[in-house]
Amino acid sequence: MKTYFHILFLLLFLIVSFNFSNAQVDTNVALPTMDTKEQFGDTTHYILEEVIITATRTLQKIIDIPYPVERISKVDILGGKNVGINEMLSTQPGVFTQSRYGNHDVRISIRGFGSRSNSGIRGVRILLDDIPESEPDGQTRIEAIDYNHLGSIEIVRGNASSLYTNSPGGVVNFKSDLDFSSSFLSNHNLFGSYDFRQNGLKLGTMSEDSKFLTTYSYRNYGGYRQHSQEYINILNSVYKAYLQQNSSLGVYLNYVNSLIKLPGSLTQNEYGLDPMQASPKDLSRDSKRITRKGRLAVRYEKIFGSKANNEISFTGYGTIKDFDRTAKTYRLITRYGIGGTFIYTNRMPISKFMNELTVGTDMYYQTGPISEFNNINGRKGDNLLKQTDETISNIGIFLSDQFKFNSKVSLLFTGRYDWIKFDAKDLLFEVRNANRSFGKITPKLAINYKFRPNIAAYASVGMGFDSPAFNEMGNYPYSSDTGRGLLNPDLQPQKSYNFEIGIKGNISTNKRIYINNLTFEASIFNLIISDEIVPFVVDNEVYYRNAAKSNRFGIELGGKLNINKYLKFNIAYTLSLFKYIDYDLKIITAGAVRDTSYKDNWEPSIPKHLFSSDLIFEYPISEHIKGFIRGNCQFVDKMYTNDANSASAPDYFLLNAFGGLQINVDRFEFLINGGLNNIFNKKYVAYININDLDGRYYEAGAPRSFYAGFNIAYRF
Numbered sequence: 001m002k003t004y005f006h007i008l009f010l011l012l013f014l015i016v017s018f019n020f021s022n023a024q025v026d027t028n029v030a031l032p033t034m035d036t037k038e039q040f041g042d043t044t045h046y047i048l049e050e051v052i053i054t055a056t057r058t059l060q061k062i063i064d065i066p067y068p069v070e071r072i073s074k075v076d077i078l079g080g081k082n083v084g085i086n087e088m089l090s091t092q093p094g095v096f097t098q099s100r101y102g103n104h105d106v107r108i109s110i111r112g113f114g115s116r117s118n119s120g121i122r123g124v125r126i127l128l129d130d131i132p133e134s135e136p137d138g139q140t141r142i143e144a145i146d147y148n149h150l151g152s153i154e155i156v157r158g159n160a161s162s163l164y165t166n167s168p169g170g171v172v173n174f175k176s177d178l179d180f181s182s183s184f185l186s187n188h189n190l191f192g193s194y195d196f197r198q199n200g201l202k203l204g205t206m207s208e209d210s211k212f213l214t215t216y217s218y219r220n221y222g223g224y225r226q227h228s229q230e231y232i233n234i235l236n237s238v239y240k241a242y243l244q245q246n247s248s249l250g251v252y253l254n255y256v257n258s259l260i261k262l263p264g265s266l267t268q269n270e271y272g273l274d275p276m277q278a279s280p281k282d283l284s285r286d287s288k289r290i291t292r293k294g295r296l297a298v299r300y301e302k303i304f305g306s307k308a309n310n311e312i313s314f315t316g317y318g319t320i321k322d323f324d325r326t327a328k329t330y331r332l333i334t335r336y337g338i339g340g341t342f343i344y345t346n347r348m349p350i351s352k353f354m355n356e357l358t359v360g361t362d363m364y365y366q367t368g369p370i371s372e373f374n375n376i377n378g379r380k381g382d383n384l385l386k387q388t389d390e391t392i393s394n395i396g397i398f399l400s401d402q403f404k405f406n407s408k409v410s411l412l413f414t415g416r417y418d419w420i421k422f423d424a425k426d427l428l429f430e431v432r433n434a435n436r437s438f439g440k441i442t443p444k445l446a447i448n449y450k451f452r453p454n455i456a457a458y459a460s461v462g463m464g465f466d467s468p469a470f471n472e473m474g475n476y477p478y479s480s481d482t483g484r485g486l487l488n489p490d491l492q493p494q495k496s497y498n499f500e501i502g503i504k505g506n507i508s509t510n511k512r513i514y515i516n517n518l519t520f521e522a523s524i525f526n527l528i529i530s531d532e533i534v535p536f537v538v539d540n541e542v543y544y545r546n547a548a549k550s551n552r553f554g555i556e557l558g559g560k561l562n563i564n565k566y567l568k569f570n571i572a573y574t575l576s577l578f579k580y581i582d583y584d585l586k587i588i589t590a591g592a593v594r595d596t597s598y599k600d601n602w603e604p605s606i607p608k609h610l611f612s613s614d615l616i617f618e619y620p621i622s623e624h625i626k627g628f629i630r631g632n633c634q635f636v637d638k639m640y641t642n643d644a645n646s647a648s649a650p651d652y653f654l655l656n657a658f659g660g661l662q663i664n665v666d667r668f669e670f671l672i673n674g675g676l677n678n679i680f681n682k683k684y685v686a687y688i689n690i691n692d693l694d695g696r697y698y699e700a701g702a703p704r705s706f707y708a709g710f711n712i713a714y715r716f
Contacts, residue, residue: 013489017178021600042589054130055173057163057400058358059347064402066412066458068157068502068523068556070093072183074177075152078661079628079673081190081707083146083219085172085196088644090634093159093521093572093611094558096541098605099513100687100699102161107605107687110157111525112552113466115167115605118535118689123466125160125167128174129252131297131317131399132339134363136394137420138166138327138471138618143291144256148188148200149215151177152181159498162414162444165362166394167331168464168496176252179342180204182615183716186669192707195222205716210241223657224702225263227278227287251303252317255294262287262327265689268647275683275700286378290324293335300402300424311345317333319366328541329385330375339364344415358400367391370426384428388486391423406452411452412460412522415443420467424486434487436473439466455505457648468533472544492546500525504557518563532580536691548582548641550603570614578603583643601645605688621661629659641688641697646710649698652684660709667715674708 033250051062051071062069070092077088085106086097088565098107109115113123121140126133134140150676161168183205190198200217215631216239221230233256238580242251264279264287295318303568319337324330374381398416405411419439426432444462449458468491477483480490502523506539511515531546555575583598602608612634620626640653658675678701686701 006534009497016657033450033597034656053154053173055127055156055171057343057360058356058549058567059500063450063454063456063504063506063646064410064448066410066456067449067460067500068521070155070157070506070558071520072153073541074152077147079514079630079658079671079675081144081145081192081658081675081677083140084632085145085147088153089172090149090155091558091614093437093558093574094523095155096574096607096610096636097519098687099701105687108172109606110169111527111554112576112603112606115603116532116534116544116690119471122469125171126174127171127431128254128472129176129250129297131252131295131299131315131326131341132362132364133174135335135337135424136339136366136392137467137468137469140290140470143232143258144234144254144293144295145174145199145237146200146217146234146236147215147216148202148282148396149176151175151179153649157679158523159444159462159464159496161466161496162416162462163398163400165394165416165418165420166466166489167578168466168494168498172666176213176236176242177204177659178238180206180211180213182206185716186711186713188711190707190709193222194224194703195709196705202713204241209243210239212240213238214466222292222293223261224705225276225278227261227263227283227467230258230260233255234258243335246303246304246308247300250297250299250301250681252297252299253295256291258289258291258572260289262289263699265687265692266698266700267695268698271685271698271700275698276703279696284377285328285375286326288324288326289380291434293319293321293350294317296557307348308522309347313343313344315342316340321368326375326378328375329372330378330380332371332373333378334368334370336368337364337366347626353406356400356402356404358396362394363399363499364398365391365393373672381435389425389427390470392421392425394418394420407453411653411672412446412448414446414462415441416443418465418467422470422473422487424473426486432486434485436487438467438493440493440689452505455503457501457503457508459501460498462498462499464498464527464529465493466533467494468544469495472533472535474541474543476541485716486666487544490542494531494533496527496529498525501608515561516566517627519560520558521558523552523556525552526554527674535689536643536693538632545585545595546597547580550583551580551582552576552578552603554578566617566619568614568616568618570616574610576606576610577610578606580643596644598643601643602640604642604645604690607639607651608711609635609637611635626662627659628662629657631655631657636684639685642691647695647697649685650690652682652701654682654684655679658707669711669713669715671709671711674706676704678702678704680704694716 011217032349061230074234084099086099089095096109108124126140152175156171160171167520186202187199198219202215204213217234223229235255237253238462242248264282299315301313321335323333341362345358347356372386373411374383396418400414402412421437442463442465447462448458473487475483475485477489505523506519529550532549533551560570580598615631616630634654639649641647656677660673663670682703684701685698687699689697
């Protein structure tokens with residue numbers, strides 16, 4: 001590991017000292033405000049020191065945070081299709097996404113966490129305006145997030161368990177687009193291949209002391225695979241009142257109503273014959289998901305104290321969710337949830353040194369029944385097969401203390417205690433009731449050193465904790481209680497020990513016409529994971545077990561370069577060397593049990609090499625018209641599909657491009673855009689169904705497809 005670090009550090013040092021030896025650093029730059037105007041429309045790239053994020057539990061500049069963080073603005077994704085989160089995170093080092101059918105089942109993996117999920121997102125905390133979209137057990141679906149509603153996306157890479165529950169991989173925080181400076185009404189429209197259509201409205205109003213934003217979107221999609229149609233209605237609204245005495249009150253609402261048909265995974269033979277066909281079983285069962293869910297949240301924030309050095313925030317929210325799921329059975333799922341977060345921050349000097357202390361607590365309680373009926377070709381039968389009540393409760397207490405010795409050196413300590421309880425009641429046979437609980441303290445210590453005001457190196461050590469999700473707790477016939485209980489008595493949380501070093505910064509100069517701005521980041525990490533949770537299949541049902549131990553070593557490199565004032569280049573590379581170092585288990589086939597070992601095998605569904613880059617050209621055609629073209633290429637290395645490493649999905653290279661025109665006429669703004677994805681029509685595996693006993697690992701990515709759009713906005 002030392003060799004990698006020395007080579008990396010030497011390379012970065014040469015770039016900094018040689019290529020930018022004449023760069024001038026402005027150390028007196030003010031923070032950007034909502035009225036800041038950019039040189040060409042909305043495309044100014046603020047230097048790293050200016051960018052403020054909240055996913056770290058406090059308002060912090062990226063340059064002061066001793067671990068990798070990134071902020072994607074709405075300018076960065078302007079003109080794209082922006083239907084799935086994979087489209088927006090493709091050029092983020094350390095982040096790997098696999099899209100099944102669009103936005104519904106995108107698997108987000110950060111440093112391998114999240115790769116084990118065969119449904120939804122695990123190991124990565126998902127927030128919307130700092131409010132959990134993730135459930136108390138960490139399971140997440142992101143149907144309620146409308147990308148037309150967003151102003152930015154914040155990404156914390158690496159262990160965040162000391163700040164958030166079930167987040168050993170990091171945090172993704174979606175932020176509403178509240179930074180508008182005048183009231184507006186806009187209409188967005190997209191259409192494209194495979195009967196794709198999306199339409200919607202967005203309204204933003206403001207007064208001297210309040211802002212209101214609401215977005216409605218409707219999407220209908222025929223799907224590129226057989227039996228993969230979907231429709232979705234999404235409503236997101238935010239009202240924020242700026243009260244007297246440095247306080248504010250916010251109200252946040254979202255609602256989604258959707259249906260998605262599931263084509264299922266294919267065997268290698270089926271995939272080779274026709275990758276766009278549906279699995280025969282999923283077709284006969286009419287496998288699908290019907291989702292109706294909503295959330296209402298209220299947040300109060302206040303800054304107080306003689307020097308305005310104290311801050312409190314209280315958020316309370318309630319959720320209602322109704323799901324219909326058809327597979328082997330027809331399931332009706334209802335969830336009622338209530339939660340809240342309280343945060344207190346104090347900023348004050350200790351002796352001559354500045355100290356920032358944050359303490360807080362999270363609570364999330366969710367309960368509701370699940371009823372299973374016989375499935376008759378996708379319709380609910382009359383036979384009630386199973387009825388349970390599932391309750392998850394999570395309580396967490398966290399602390400963050402950052403001590404700044406001077407303008408260059410700061411020390412950060414964060415720590416959290418989580419207690420998670422699962423309670424399952426069989427409403428038909430009470431003797432099968434069960435409950436399990438897990439608790440853990442997860443500390444983290446990090447140091448940040450600024451070589452210059454906008455270049456910093458960091459190092460951190462910490463522990464991670466990730467409890468099983470409720471759908472991972474399902475018992476199976478060969479567990480220690482032979483499947484009698486509702487919850488698997490053998491499954492334990494996975495724990496991780498994390499070490500990381502890195503460097504990040506921004507170098508800019510006004511003296512050069514070319515190569516005048518570089519934002520860069522590089523990090524090396526090593527993780528030891530105990531009791532890693534991995535999926536496996538028995539009799540066509542997915543269950544989860546603990547692998548003994550694994551080691552993950554990785555390198556993440558990212559850069560954004562202004563070639564000139566019209567041309568920009570972004571690049572991201574990730575090396576992932578993730579292996580099982582101790583993994584003995586029992587293989588169960590048709591009731592027969594045999595011992596085996598996966599020691600020294602590679603972890604599945606993770607490419608060793610991941611590369612992505614963007615080339616962006618923006619040109620002001622006239623005073624009122626700006627054109628833009630953006631190309632993206634992505635290389636994904638071969639991935640194993642199971643722990644045995646007996647099958648794999650081949651590597652692939654994708655090329656995508658889009659462009660358009662922005663037109664401003666008086667109070668009207670127009671956007672005309674279009675794009676072409678998978679230009680070379682590459683056949684590739686976009687999603688891996690890990691460890692399937694029948695070898696149904698493969699789900700095809702979208703073939704070559706186009707889209708076009710037209711947006712119109714009017715500012716009052």
